[in-house]
Amino acid sequence: MANIYLRPQLAADMARQLLQPGVLDTGLRSGLFLSGLRRTGKTTFLLNDLIPALEQSGALVIYVDLWSDTQTSPATLVHAAIKKTLAELASPGSTLLDKFKRFGAVDLGAFGFKFGFKLDALGSEGGPTLAQALREVVDQARTDVVLIIDEVQQAITSEEGNQLLLALKSARDAINPRPDTPGHFLFIGTGSHRALVSELTARRNQAFAGATSIEYPVLGEDYVSHLLDRLKQEGLGPLPSLAVAVQAFRTLGNRPEEMLKALRQLLFALPAGLVADAHLPTIANTLRSTAADIELLKVEQLGPLASAIFEKIALSNGDARGLFSAEAATDYSVAIGHDVKVEEVQPLVNELLAANLVMRRGHGLYGITDPFVQEIWRERHSLQQKLRD
Ligand SMILES: Nc1ncnc2c1ncn2[C@@H]1O[C@H](COP(=O)(O)OP(=O)(O)O)[C@@H](O)[C@H]1O
Ligand SMILES: [Mg+2]
Numbered sequence: 238m239a240n241i242y243l244r245p246q247l248a249a250d251m252a253r254q255l256l257q258p259g260v261l262d263t264g265l266r267s268g269l270f271l272s273g274l275r276r277t278g279k280t281t282f283l284l285n286d287l288i289p290a291l292e293q294s295g296a297l298v299i300y301v302d303l304w305s306d307t308q309t310s311p312a313t314l315v316h317a318a319i320k321k322t323l324a325e326l327a328s329p330g331s332t333l334l335d336k337f338k339r340f341g342a343v344d345l346g347a348f349g350f351k352f353g354f355k356l357d358a359l360g361s362e363g364g365p366t367l368a369q370a371l372r373e374v375v376d377q378a379r380t381d382v383v384l385i386i387d388e389v390q391q392a393i394t395s396e397e398g399n400q401l402l403l404a405l406k407s408a409r410d411a412i413n414p415r416p417d418t419p420g421h422f423l424f425i426g427t428g429s430h431r432a433l434v435s436e437l438t439a440r441r442n443q444a445f446a447g448a449t450s451i452e453y454p455v456l457g458e459d460y461v462s463h464l465l466d467r468l469k470q471e472g473l474g475p476l477p478s479l480a481v482a483v484q485a486f487r488t489l490g491n492r493p494e495e496m497l498k499a500l501r502q503l504l505f506a507l508p509a510g511l512v513a514d515a516h517l518p519t520i521a522n523t524l525r526s527t528a529a530d531i532e533l534l535k536v537e538q539l540g541p542l543a544s545a546i547f548e549k550i551a552l553s554n555g556d557a558r559g560l561f562s563a564e565a566a567t568d569y570s571v572a573i574g575h576d577v578k579v580e581e582v583q584p585l586v587n588e589l590l591a592a593n594l595v596m597r598r599g600h601g602l603y604g605i606t607d608p609f610v611q612e613i614w615r616e617r618h619s620l621q622q623k624l625r626d
Contacts, residue, residue, distance in 0.1 A: 273453030
């Protein structure tokens with residue numbers, strides 16, 4: 238954890254806007270969505286900065302990452318996370334209860350929470366609704382409850398997930414408008430797919446229409462400067478100037494891991510006589526695509542038909558249809574040079590889904606999961622086309 242660059246000020250500001258909204262921030266009560274590309278530090282920021290800041294202000298935070306297991310349905314993952322938190326609240330002496338008492342304004346006594354429903358029944362037919370369960374938590378805790386769903390766009394890929402979002406909206410509407418509510422239910426979602434995340438708040442038929450959607454504030458100059466300072470302290474060099482390093486970090490899509498890789502190459506493989514400032518931009522340009530390479534290699538390993546299917550999806554704008562049609566099968570056959578039967582397609586689409594390379598966006602509708610991977614794939618594709626022509 239020592240290597241994480243913390244952003245306490247940003248986190249404190251966000252926590253304050255969420256928990257004590259001013260006139261201009263009240264939209265946040267409807268939900269806050271943060272979007273930003275993969276591997277730019279969203280999860281790290283949530284876990285190391287935002288959650289501690291919210292907890293320090295006395296809020297009860299429930300966190301769930303929908304990419305922690307893309308084979309399990311979003312609804313199941315969210316129910317499990319809520320149940321786990323509620324179970325801890327109900328057990329006297331649990332770590333969560335202790336932490337909560339330390340930060341919380343109210344004394345909860347030694348016995349923990351008592352819920353008027355069976356915890357295990359949450360999420361099952363005939364069990365309590367999320368609105369009932371969360372309302373009891375807010376009323377007993379007498380504080381704000383913040384549910385954070387990481388990679389929330391995963392939820393709109395299935396009917397069950399959409400139902401879940403509607404249930405969360407009902408919970409919000411059952412708790413927050415009460416004039417004497419002792420706390421609010423707040424919802425934060427993050428996602429690596431900007432188009433999908435903003436769809437969540439922009440479309441009127443979506444559960445969170447009207448909620449606030451902002452771009453995740455990527456790491457910037459202060460992070461890079463911190464990194465260079467640490468390298469200097471370790472006696473490493475020659476180091477690039479801050480300006481050149483910041484530019485390289487931008488080239489690398491503001492991804493800390495890629496920046497570390499670039500600096501490692503610079504420091505340990507810099508050819509004699511080359512100047513750090515002259516060389517770092519070249520390294521950054523070469524490394525830019527490596528994050529995508531890992532994903533694209535997975536596609537390749539699934540074989541030529543998977544690659545042809547991936548191509549069809551990647552060439553669309555997130556709305557590839559008809560993957561299983563006879564016409565598509567003909568296209569795949571042309572692409573890979575031998576006959577493809579329609580029934581061969583489904584298993585490979587399933588594998589692409591299981592590897593989280595592509596995502597289902599609705600009935601019969603598919604898109605590439607990571608927009609950056611799609612961008613790199615398209616760059617290469619158009620280069621190949623140019624070479625061919
Ligand atoms: N503030 C930070 N300081 C140092 N490293 C970071 C920071 N934020 C992210 N990283 C590193 O970048 C990588 C990707 O971060 P992650 O939070 O998983 O991104 P995301 O959730 O946006 O995909 C991780 O290896 C993480 O350790
Ligand atoms: Mg993440």
